[in-house]
Amino acid sequence: xxxxxxxxxxxxxxxxxxxxxxxxxxxxxxxxxxxxxxxxxxxxxxxxxxxxxxxxxxxxxxxxxxxxxxxxxxxxxxxxxxxxxxxxxxxxxxxxxxxxxxxxxxxxxxxxxx
Amino acid sequence: xxxxxxxxxxxxxxxxxxxxxxxxxxxxxxxxxxxxxxxxxxxxxxxxxxxxxxxxxxxxxxxxxxxxxxxxxxxxxxxxxxxxxxxxxxxxxxxxxxxxxxxxxxxxxxxxx
Numbered sequence: 001x002x003x004x005x006x007x008x009x010x011x012x013x014x015x016x017x018x019x020x021x022x023x024x025x026x027x028x029x030x031x032x033x034x035x036x037x038x039x040x041x042x043x044x045x046x047x048x049x050x051x052x053x054x055x056x057x058x059x060x061x062x063x064x065x066x067x068x069x070x071x072x073x074x075x076x077x078x079x080x081x082x083x084x085x086x087x088x089x090x091x092x093x094x095x096x097x098x099x100x101x102x103x104x105x106x107x108x109x110x111x112x113x114x
Numbered sequence: 115x116x117x118x119x120x121x122x123x124x125x126x127x128x129x130x131x132x133x134x135x136x137x138x139x140x141x142x143x144x145x146x147x148x149x150x151x152x153x154x155x156x157x158x159x160x161x162x163x164x165x166x167x168x169x170x171x172x173x174x175x176x177x178x179x180x181x182x183x184x185x186x187x188x189x190x191x192x193x194x195x196x197x198x199x200x201x202x203x204x205x206x207x208x209x210x211x212x213x214x215x216x217x218x219x220x221x222x223x224x225x226x227x
Binding site: 006033035041042043044045048056058088090092102103104105106107108110 | 146148150155156157158159160163203205207214215216217218219220
């Protein structure tokens with residue numbers, strides 16, 4: 001099974017809302033990632049968890065808060081977002097960090113901030 | 115900072131043609147390079163992974179090569195089909211503590227029936 005699942009598929013939220021994006025993989029991977037992709041742009045790395053510890057935070061605003069409850073789950077908590085945060089949020093996983101494994105991506109959550 | 119460039123930005127060819135997509139990167143200190151396809155509004159599908167010690171990888175009608183010293187990779191698609199229409203993204207996994215992928219802007223490919 002090489003599947004990464006993400007929920008919800010679509011999310012519309014106001015600037016004062018609090019919401020969470022969820023990502024799950026059952027491939028036994030120990031590294032998980034959040035990427036943000038704006039329309040007609042390539043994905044950009046936001047966060048990396050390796051062995052359930054945050055190893056990379058690419059200077060993402062604090063209104064985005066990642067959480068890795070266990071090695072199979074990754075959440076992205078959203079609070080007080082701005083309209084410019086509207087994008088496709090992609091989750092990925094790999095066997096381990098440090099570039100040794102193929103990254104597998106989920107289908108993404110399409111986020112619209114009103 | 116690693117930069118990845120893909121040429122051409124867009125390509126439209128008749129069905130059945132063989133084609134080559136190009137990717138270049140500025141820092142040759144990479145762990146691996148990965149090619150993806152992305153259909154409109156969808157996630158990324160991994161096509162091929164080439165480790166830094168490898169020269170090429172093949173999967174079906176796809177062949178990817180890597181010349182790490184010159185910072186280049188090519189994706190060769192044989193006997194193209196309309197179902198190959200998608201955006202193809204090249205991404206490199208660099209060292210220096212950067213665990214994520216750095217992507218090129220992609221090649222938007224259209225295969226005409």
